[in-house]
Amino acid sequence: xxxxxNEKIKKDNFIILLSKEKNFLLKKTKKVVQTxxxxxxxDRIKHYGQKIKSSTGHEFIAARPSFIDILRKCKRxxxxxxxxxxxxxxxxxxxxxxxxxxxAGSGSGFLAVFLGNVVSPGGSVVTYEKEKKFADxxxxxxxxxxxxxxxxxxxxxxxxxxxxxxxxxxxxxxYAEKMVKKCWKTLNHGGWLCVYSPHIEQxxxxxxEMKKLDFTQIQTIENIQRSWQVSxxxxxxxxxxxxxxxxxxxxxx
Ligand SMILES: C[S@@+](CC[C@H](N)C(=O)[O-])C[C@H]1O[C@@H](n2cnc3c(N)ncnc32)[C@H](O)[C@@H]1O
Numbered sequence: 001x002x003x004x005x006n007e008k009i010k011k012d013n014f015i016i017l018l019s020k021e022k023n024f025l026l027k028k029t030k031k032v033v034q035t036x037x038x039x040x041x042x043d044r045i046k047h048y049g050q051k052i053k054s055s056t057g058h059e060f061i062a063a064r065p066s067f068i069d070i071l072r073k074c075k076r077x078x079x080x081x082x083x084x085x086x087x088x089x090x091x092x093x094x095x096x097x098x099x100x101x102x103x104a105g106s107g108s109g110f111l112a113v114f115l116g117n118v119v120s121p122g123g124s125v126v127t128y129e130k131e132k133k134f135a136d137x138x139x140x141x142x143x144x145x146x147x148x149x150x151x152x153x154x155x156x157x158x159x160x161x162x163x164x165x166x167x168x169x170x171x172x173x174x175y176a177e178k179m180v181k182k183c184w185k186t187l188n189h190g191g192w193l194c195v196y197s198p199h200i201e202q203x204x205x206x207x208x209e210m211k212k213l214d215f216t217q218i219q220t221i222e223n224i225q226r227s228w229q230v231s232x233x234x235x236x237x238x239x240x241x242x243x244x245x246x247x248x249x250x251x252x253x
Contacts (some may be wrong), residue, residue: 005047006047006048008046009046009048012028015028016065017035017040017061018061019061022037024037024060025070025072025073045062048063068083071145078107079107079108081110084223089170092221092249093251095115097120097121098119100163100166100167101125101167102127102166103126104127104129105134106134108134108141109127115168116145128154128161131155159179161182167191169183171193171194176202176206177202180210181213184213184215192250193252194247196245197245203248210250215251215252219248222246224242
């Protein structure tokens with residue numbers, strides 16, 4: 001965690017206002033912002049850790065936001081890979097700073113920026129998106145997350161990628177199975193391919209292709225997460241997202 005309490009907040013820095021009831025993510029730009037808890041004079045917030053009251057008397061602490069707070073503000077287009085699945089890519093592959101990654105399709109860019117945040121500093125993510133309007137949105141999301149120097153967005157068919165010596169390749173797109181062989185050639189020895197499939201039919205095709213090649217540690221994982229309601233009568237919440245996708249991993253020998 002970076003320095004927080006008493007650290008001066010500069011122009012354009014993000015601030016998260018925390019209270020028991022509500023949290024708000026703001027940028028130190030506008031002087032006054034309207035929230036559902038009243039007006040807040042941002043000019044009066046000088047440093048992280050400072051207490052600030054809204055016009056209705058609601059008290060907040062101004063804290064430094066995390067990467068996940070900012071990710072929540074990113075604009076969504078195509079269906080995203082959620083953090084609960086993205087973290088599993090780290091758990092299986094050991095992804096860390098300095099790794100070079102290739103990602104396709106970018107979609108809303110959520111996985112690309114998630115990877116970018118983990119490999120920074122020193123690493124890189126190249127992400128391919130064939131639809132211009134989605135690629136433009138991903139570029140905005142990359143900038144919002146402050147990862148412009150780490151994540152490069154390419155508006156092109158991913159099948160035509162020309163990168164080499166990758167440590168990790170992530171595919172979340174139709175016909176990913178047709179790219180398995182090219183990905184194998186592109187990976188470093190010990191590097192990982194991860195294919196995210198919303199349907200089991202694609203997972204089966206992908207695994208069939210992986211098994212033809214010199215890959216090891218081939219595995220498919222579905223990460224099911226349940227949220228619990230904790231009160232006098234405690235039980236798992238009856239609704240929420242149960243199925244997101246299958247992640248199929250393979251490691252180049
Ligand atoms: C489900 S989205 C990916 C979401 C992304 N993983 C995220 O977390 O935001 C799939 C994307 O793949 C793109 N796509 C499909 N085929 C492609 C191809 N051959 N080359 C590049 N992008 C492709 C689609 O346009 C779509 O935006």
